[in-house]
Amino acid sequence: MKLVWALGGSFAGISGDRMYASYVRNGSSGLWLALERWGLDGTMLLALLGVFLLWGLVRPWGQVFPRWTLPLRGRRVPRWLPLAPALLGAATLAPYGVVGVGYLGLCTAGVTRIRLGEFAGEQSALEVAWVGMCGFAGYGVALAVAARSYWRRTGARAAEVG
Template identity: 75%
Template sequence: MNGWGVAGWGAAYAALGAGCAAGGQALFGLAWLGWAVAAVGAVAVAVGLAVVRLGPQPPLRRALLALCALTVAGAFSLLMDVITLIFGQGVDSRADAGLHALSAFGAVLLAGVARPGRPARAAEPVGPASRRVQLAACAGTLAFAPYVAMKLVWVLGGTFAGTDGAEMRAASERNGASGIWLTLESWGLDGTVLLAALGVFLLWGLVRPWGRVFPRWTPVLRGRPVPRWLPLTPALLGAATLAPYGVLGLGYLSLATAGAVTIRPGDFHSAADALLVGWIGFCAFAVYGVALAVAARSYWRRTASGRQAP
């Protein structure tokens, strides 16, 4: 059944890539990428059918993992698509968003099929994560402090990096912010700050025992075990998006700070202001994304038996 699932997903992936290529729709701005996606899907179909016929042999597992790595790359920025759909007018490209979503689904499917059939051995005892993992969670939490402070200054009408709250609100309207986003700003709330709070909640739920049971304010589910996939899905999605996004962004800012590349001011009055805001934002994304990946790995290993304590 797993092999059939891989083959079916591969057919859908190939159809998306071939359809975009044949129709002249560029993916990620590259006209040839559609054919590459179609090739990955075709290989997935062949590997899936081989799994059906031969079972998950080691060579096929390696092929599945290689395909999984490619689809993780294809899922990059899916989280940004979700945020844009919630707070913006719509995604920039429906084809790209579809590729992101299908790639993320495929990454989970391929990783699951490639996983050995023997029960996984938990490397850490069930309970809180190790001290190192909790220190990583602390770092991921503290990394958001300057970012949240900056956003709150703007949403409360203050000035930061030479730009005041009214100018930032005008920029939000100009950039197509949704009614939900603008309403939150009128209430003194910033959408990204709320998402950061949810992200920190998820991060600590992965490393502390309370994250493994439903909280007391859920009357029907109170005290029941949380399914492993429920926190791991947003954690893996967030880590796969924010960690590379933040690290690549920091690399670009380093080049801009050194004068190797030129950064555009964008919505700010000068390139220096844009650099300051960029450093705060990308540092938060990079550190939090890495911390989330570390916490997700720890949670995966600590709950590997599949049995949640009540």
């Protein structure tokens, strides 16, 4: 959704230009606005960084620096390096996303109403909110699962076995 907007397309009745105008109106930084003009949404770039973190938690190069990290290659990755952001992300994104999905379920069922913000109608606001909240919930839960796996694989007993 953010990539569509950053590339100038429309999603849920909002064009990329209108989204850019809202960033300007809300006081976004010059760097953020420049990235948007180049078709690079800042939150999308942060999501890519998060995917890199997830891969590092489940792949071997998350435990031993790979050869493309020239000065560090072959050394063990300090256990806290991937676990700190993973646990922080899981502790914030999973509850936020899960509670948000619950709230959106209530909005969709008509129990409560969603705030429209920049959107012309409730349906458009719900479309964008569902995309965002499912993304936050899914990523937060994935981080929790991957961090637990990494924690177990790199713990004291795992080091003794390896």
